[in-house]
Amino acid sequence: MPATEASIMSTDILEQRSRRDARNERLFRWLLKGCALIVLASLLGAAGATLWGGRDAFGTFGWHFLVSSEWDPGNDVYGAMVPVYGTVATSFIALLIAVPISFGIAVYLSEVAPTWLRTPVSSAIELLAGIPSIIYGMWGLFVFAPFFADHVKPWLTSNLGNKPDDGKLSWVAEHVPFVGKLFGSDYPFGASILVAGIVLAIMIIPFISSVMREVFQTVPTRLKESAYALGSSTWEVSWDIVLPYTRSAVIGGIFLGLGRALGETMAVTFVLGNAMHLSASLLDPGASIASTIANQFSEAAGLQKSALMALAFLLFVVTFIVLLIARLMLRRLASKEGR
Amino acid sequence: MSALYLRRRVTNAVAMTLSMLATLIGLAFLAWILWETLRQGIGALDLKLFTKVTAYGEDGGLLNSMVGSLIINFIGIAIATPIGVLAGTWLAEYADRTRLGESIRFLNDILLSAPSIVMGLFVYTIIVLPSTALTHGNTTFSGFAGGVALALIALPVIVRTTDEMLRLVPSTLREAALSLGVPQWKLTLQILIRAARSGIITGVLLALARISGETAPLLFTAFGNNYMALNPIDKMSSLPQIIYQYANDPGEAMHALAWAGAFVITMFVLLLSLASRLILFRTKVSHD
Numbered sequence: 283m284p285a286t287e288a289s290i291m292s293t294d295i296l297e298q299r300s301r302r303d304a305r306n307e308r309l310f311r312w313l314l315k316g317c318a319l320i321v322l323a324s325l326l327g328a329a330g331a332t333l334w335g336g337r338d339a340f341g342t343f344g345w346h347f348l349v350s351s352e353w354d355p356g357n358d359v360y361g362a363m364v365p366v367y368g369t370v371a372t373s374f375i376a377l378l379i380a381v382p383i384s385f386g387i388a389v390y391l392s393e394v395a396p397t398w399l400r401t402p403v404s405s406a407i408e409l410l411a412g413i414p415s416i417i418y419g420m421w422g423l424f425v426f427a428p429f430f431a432d433h434v435k436p437w438l439t440s441n442l443g444n445k446p447d448d449g450k451l452s453w454v455a456e457h458v459p460f461v462g463k464l465f466g467s468d469y470p471f472g473a474s475i476l477v478a479g480i481v482l483a484i485m486i487i488p489f490i491s492s493v494m495r496e497v498f499q500t501v502p503t504r505l506k507e508s509a510y511a512l513g514s515s516t517w518e519v520s521w522d523i524v525l526p527y528t529r530s531a532v533i534g535g536i537f538l539g540l541g542r543a544l545g546e547t548m549a550v551t552f553v554l555g556n557a558m559h560l561s562a563s564l565l566d567p568g569a570s571i572a573s574t575i576a577n578q579f580s581e582a583a584g585l586q587k588s589a590l591m592a593l594a595f596l597l598f599v600v601t602f603i604v605l606l607i608a609r610l611m612l613r614r615l616a617s618k619e620g621r
Numbered sequence: 622m623s624a625l626y627l628r629r630r631v632t633n634a635v636a637m638t639l640s641m642l643a644t645l646i647g648l649a650f651l652a653w654i655l656w657e658t659l660r661q662g663i664g665a666l667d668l669k670l671f672t673k674v675t676a677y678g679e680d681g682g683l684l685n686s687m688v689g690s691l692i693i694n695f696i697g698i699a700i701a702t703p704i705g706v707l708a709g710t711w712l713a714e715y716a717d718r719t720r721l722g723e724s725i726r727f728l729n730d731i732l733l734s735a736p737s738i739v740m741g742l743f744v745y746t747i748i749v750l751p752s753t754a755l756t757h758g759n760t761t762f763s764g765f766a767g768g769v770a771l772a773l774i775a776l777p778v779i780v781r782t783t784d785e786m787l788r789l790v791p792s793t794l795r796e797a798a799l800s801l802g803v804p805q806w807k808l809t810l811q812i813l814i815r816a817a818r819s820g821i822i823t824g825v826l827l828a829l830a831r832i833s834g835e836t837a838p839l840l841f842t843a844f845g846n847n848y849m850a851l852n853p854i855d856k857m858s859s860l861p862q863i864i865y866q867y868a869n870d871p872g873e874a875m876h877a878l879a880w881a882g883a884f885v886i887t888m889f890v891l892l893l894s895l896a897s898r899l900i901l902f903r904t905k906v907s908h909d
Contacts, residue, residue, distance in 0.1 A: 303804040306804065306806055307804055307805060307806050310805075310806035310809070311715060311806075313707060314707050314708070314710055314711035314714075314715060315711055315715070315716075317703075317704045317705075317707035317708040317711065318707075318708040318711040318712060318716070318722075318725050318780075319725075320704055320708065320776070321708055321725055321728060321729050321732060321776065321777065321780060322725055322728060324732065324740075324743070324773050324776070325728055325731070325732055325735070327743055327747065328735070328739050328740060328742075328743040331742065331743045331746035331747060332739060332742055332743065332746075334746070335742065335746055382643065383643045383646060383647055384643075384647075385640075385643070386639055386640040386641075386642065386643025386644060387640070387643050387644045387647050389636075389640045390637075390640040390641055390643065390644045391644070394637055394640055394641065395644075403644065403648070405898075406648070406651075407647065407648070407651070409891065409894055409895075410651040410654075410655070412830055412831070412890055412891070412894045413654070413655070413834070413887060413890065413891075414833070414834020414835070414836070414861065414886055414887070414890060415834070415836075416834060416836045416861050416864055416865065416883070416886075417654065417658055417834070417883050417886070417887055418654065419868075420658075420864065420868055420879065420880070420883050421653075421654045421657055421658070423868060424657075424661075424868070424876065424880075425653075425657050484650045484651070484654070487647050487650075487651075488647075488651070491647065515629055515630070515632070515633035516633060516636075516637060517632060517633040517636035517637060518629070518633070520636075521636075538734065541734050542734055544736070545734070545735065545736025545737070545738070545739070546736075547736070547737065547738045547836070547837035548836045548837060548861075548865065552868065552869075572736060572738050572837065575738055575742070576738060576837060576840060579742075579840070579841055580840065580841065580844075591742060594738065594739050594742050597736055597738075597739060598735070598736065598739045601734075601735060601736050602731060602735070605730075605731045605734055605735070606731060609727060609730050609731060
């Protein structure tokens with residue numbers, strides 16, 4: 283009977299089609315999953331490759347690598363202390379400057395500024411966050427470091443430092459511990475740990491302030507309005523209502539900035555002076571992990587190359603942990619919102 | 622006026638002034654940087670920038686670096702876009718709320734701000750070293766390796782925007798298609814990605830803006846080249862790399878060339894971010 287035959291044929295076709303669809307579906311799924319796993323693989327790969335490259339240095343120096351401040355390619359002896367100190371010090375200075383300023387910007391843009399001003403100013407700041415870091419580095423090298431050496435540094439060394447030009451110690455340098463050491467320097471140029479920290483701060487201000495502004499906007503209006511209705515001032519609302527509500531995300535934003543600062547290469551390399559010795563003074567040149575790698579890797583061989591790889595591994599692990607904390611903190615606010 | 626009230630008023634006034642000052646300081650520094658780049662960059666602009674290669678040094682231009690940058694960025698985007706879009710699609714459509722999906726989304730956010738110099742060393746290890754060993758030193762650093770390094774930096778940007786944009790597509794669209802018997806892969810490729818297209822393009826543009834200024838990962842991958850190189854397996858110059866090299870050079874004329882390169886990159890990046898904002902803005906309006 284033709285009718286049954288046709289129906290048999292159509293079920294055949296249908297079955298074929300659904301089988302083909304199922305097969306395509308499986309292939310498609312695997313393709314997508316494979317692509318997503320590449321993300322995972324590149325993270326693991328970066329950690330693995332640097333650890334593998336640094337195995338000689340870790341094997342030769344062991345724990346001594348982490349605590350030794352010797353970096354002597356002539357005798358093939360390497361320690362991570364100088365670049366690690368430089369990285370930590372510059373990032374710390376950057377946070378010290380960037381966090382209050384970013385907080386001010388975020389408060390101003392979310393609570394104080396007239397509405398018509400908020401969008402243009404915040405998009406300007408966000409646009410500037412996209413400027414490549416090498417531009418910050420160039421500005422630091424050619425504009426800011428000379429300016430600093432001419433106008434700021436002489437004041438700092440003669441009023442706070444223990445090595446003033448005229449040989450007379452200032453009151454602060456004599457009586458307050460550490461300050462004299464921090465600001466004493468007879469190095470004539472601007473490039474220093476302090477300048478690198480300032481340039482880094484300027485670079486991460488847009489990141490931190492836009493994260494802060496974004497999380498400030500998630501505070502429910504009725505919470506703020508209630509506080510205003512009870513007679514709070516704008517400052518009290520920002521400090522006692524907005525900040526506690528968004529605390530974890532604000533910390534997350536700060537850590538995100540810290541992650542950027544730790545791993546930043548170009549903005550720092552130009553203005554750090556690249557001196558591989560430890561100095562207590564913030565006005566002396568230093569080196570960071572990233573700047574050491576950028577400066578030495580192309581000409582390095584053997585154990586030095588391995589030591590640089592080991593440095594990169596340290597940097598990767600530290601930034602990974604910092605960014606992990608940042609994301610976990612940011613996520614806590616998101617879960618509070620029920621997202 | 623009680624003392625307490627006065628103190629609160631003063632605290633508020635001081636805090637508000639400080640916050641305004643902070644904004645002014647932040648904007649002033651950023652304006653200073655932009656202004657110097659424009660001033661020094663425009664002062665150094667010259668036709669020879671676009672006609673001569675860097676081999677002539679002070680009398681040369683940046684032609685090979687610009688071409689190199691274009692090629693390396695193109696390779697980076699060409700690798701990162703398909704992988705990133707597919708991975709983002711997986712996160713949004715197939716793995717939403719699964720454990721693996723959530724962890725990859727989380728790790729992708731970390732990769733987003735991982736230090737780029739480490740990514741450069743990673744690519745150095747997986748591409749430059751093996752190609753040196755396989756070709757007995759004939760091919761060492763290459764434009765292709767630079768492209769891969771940039772792709773690793775662009776990838777998380779594209780994954781994230783694709784993921785976010787797909788999650789914005791209304792689920793009624795998915796249900797309508799599925800109820801007509803469309804298989805999920807067809808739904809994803811022909812309906813969802815199309816619906817989120819402008820958002821995905823924005824992500825790609827943002828990724829391009831992000832990688833076009835990256836310097837650190839190119840130092841040990843594309844390396845640099847004073848002559849024109851069009852073949853991606855050759856060493857290749859790029860604008861950020863030549864800026865780095867010239868800025869560290871003692872010659873004043875080299876600094877001018879570096880500023881010119883910085884100006885070109887800054888303009889390129891700012892235009893890209895503006896363009897991506899405009900695309901996003903236009904689609905937002907058209908959806909309402």
